[in-house]
Amino acid sequence: MDIGKRIVSLRERRGWTQKELANRVNLNVSVMNRIESNDRPIKDSELLNLANVLEVSTDYLLGRSESSTLSQTEKKEAEFQAFANNPTLQKWYKELPKSKEEDLEKLRKMWEILKDHGEI
Incomplete structure (x- = not known):
């Protein structure tokens, strides 16, 4: 397919x-x-x-895989990427792909905190 x-x-x-x-x-x-x-x-x-x-x-x-199911890690990453690529977020966030790895890691931690507390 x-x-x-x-x-x-x-x-x-x-x-x-x-x-x-x-x-x-x-x-x-x-x-x-x-x-x-x-x-x-x-x-x-x-x-x-x-x-x-x-x-x-x-x-x-x-078409490289016949399984459409994501692993738990892939699901977490997909959720984060959907959050990170949300077009309604503020302009500063659009610069995310240009950010340093340490900034991305801080953002991931913030995402996990928000998600765990039901804010997202």
Whole structure:
């Protein structure tokens, strides 16, 4: 199964429209349509966002794995990445990929605290 079909299948399992998924991963609906129909290659950042939102590994989307189930570690990372890539967060947060590893680790600890206390 190709990447577009896998995305469609996962989206439909959740009962989401193409527009809903596009909004969740911050893509234009026409771009989402072209990705799902394999008319446009997927960018690395889009692949990561889709995997996070659909709660699967990038390997599954790429067809390198037949298991769509994430390990506990992968789930935690996917949750964190979804939080980190949320387009509604403040502008400073957009600079996260350029941050030092120690800053990312501090942010991960803050994320865990917020999550453990039910704030997210």
